Amino acid sequence: MEVFFKNLTGEQVSIEKLVEDLTVLAEDVEHLVKVSAANLGEESKAQLVTAAQRIRARCDRLKTQALAGAKATDRAIRLHPYTSLGIAVGVGFILGAIVKSGSNACREED
Numbered sequence: 001m002e003v004f005f006k007n008l009t010g011e012q013v014s015i016e017k018l019v020e021d022l023t024v025l026a027e028d029v030e031h032l033v034k035v036s037a038a039n040l041g042e043e044s045k046a047q048l049v050t051a052a053q054r055i056r057a058r059c060d061r062l063k064t065q066a067l068a069g070a071k072a073t074d075r076a077i078r079l080h081p082y083t084s085l086g087i088a089v090g091v092g093f094i095l096g097a098i099v100k101s102g103s104n105a106c107r108e109e110d
Contacts, residue, residue: 019063026059 033052
């Protein structure tokens with residue numbers, strides 16, 4: 001996926017990194033199931049394999065959703081850059097007001 005605003009996201013925190021981590025997690029779980037299944041009964045082994053398959057499917061679904069969300073966000077920001085900026089600033093002001101009123105309420109109690 002191509003990211004046009006590289007300076008808005010950190011190098012460490014990116015969609016690609018999240019997707020890569022989810023894939024590695026799914027592979028590690030599958031490996032763990034294969035290694036530990038040798039010492040278990042057939043029913044337990046079947047349950048572990050089923051759980052590993054569910055985790056793999058969820059990771060794939062999360063990967064698809066994360067990529068789709070990132071593409072949709074990029075597209076929305078490109079189509080409406082000033083509106084997006086206005087919404088971000090507005091949300092920032094609202095959150096700042098909430099945090100400030102919460103800290104003032106804590107001071108009044110002391």
